[in-house]
Amino acid sequence: MSDSIRVKICGLTSPAAVEAAAQLGASYLGFVFFPRSPRHLEIETARTLAMAVPPGLAKVALTVDADDAALEALLDRVPIDMLQLHGHESPDRVAELRARFGLPVMKAVGVADEADLPALADHARVADQILVDAKPPKDAALPGGNGLAFDWRLIAGRRWPVPWMLAGGLTPGNVAEAIALTGARQVDVSSGVESAPGVKDEALMGRFIAAAGGKERT
Numbered sequence: 001m002s003d004s005i006r007v008k009i010c011g012l013t014s015p016a017a018v019e020a021a022a023q024l025g026a027s028y029l030g031f032v033f034f035p036r037s038p039r040h041l042e043i044e045t046a047r048t049l050a051m052a053v054p055p056g057l058a059k060v061a062l063t064v065d066a067d068d069a070a071l072e073a074l075l076d077r078v079p080i081d082m083l084q085l086h087g088h089e090s091p092d093r094v095a096e097l098r099a100r101f102g103l104p105v106m107k108a109v110g111v112a113d114e115a116d117l118p119a120l121a122d123h124a125r126v127a128d129q130i131l132v133d134a135k136p137p138k139d140a141a142l143p144g145g146n147g148l149a150f151d152w153r154l155i156a157g158r159r160w161p162v163p164w165m166l167a168g169g170l171t172p173g174n175v176a177e178a179i180a181l182t183g184a185r186q187v188d189v190s191s192g193v194e195s196a197p198g199v200k201d202e203a204l205m206g207r208f209i210a211a212a213g214g215k216e217r218t
């Protein structure tokens with residue numbers, strides 16, 4: 001991994017947003033497949049967006065407790081490089097999906113307090129990457145993408161045996177502090193770079209990537 005921070009922009013819904021995120025220097029582009037989300041994509045829309053992603057950038061499919069049939073239908077049509085599992089998938093399920101679909105898997109784990117930390121280690125034994133996200137409140141409409149941060153001090157100095165990404169309530173205004181505190185080398189953002197739910201804002205994406213110290217692409 002190079003010295004620069006790798007940025008994932010998640011929840012892209014339009015060709016313009018995909019193009020902007022790629023040009024601004026994102027390393028991972030995320031597509032959401034979760035009908036309750038304002039960022040949800042139908043498979044054919046996702047196919048069109050994914051086909052427009054320049055080579056070398058990772059196209060990530062975010063799913064929530066998806067069954068094999070749904071994943072097969074998605075992966076048959078959309079050229080995806082990595083699965084992001086954002087539901088209650090167990091370590092066994094993560095291992096099963098890696099074997100079945102032959103794609104790297106990033107497992108999201110919600111953190112609210114110390115008691116949530118062992119799950120990170122459990123998933124780091126089987127996943128290719130872990131995504132350290134804020135745990136959604138019980139009444140949240142979505143299991144992620146709520147723009148909520150957790151107390152980053154909980155993971156300051158902690159390391160896992162696989163690459164990991166920090167997520168949850170990151171914005172152009174707080175991402176530098178989050179990186180400094182946690183030592184993250186990869187960050188993921190969705191609502192913090194939107195002008196409205198599901199609508200990415202090019203200026204905010206640019207400010208986020210610059211503030212994170214992400215790679216500049218020419």
Ligand SMILES: O=C(O)c1ccccc1N[C@@H]1O[C@H](COP(=O)(O)O)[C@@H](O)[C@H]1O
Pocket residue numbers: 010011030032034037038039040062064086131133142143144145146147148167168169170188189190191192
């Ligand atoms: O973005 C969504 O709509 C979403 C839906 C279901 C699960 C996860 C979702 N987003 C992911 O949540 C984190 C944090 O997002 P935010 O920056 O706080 O808005 C991120 O990994 C998104 O990819």
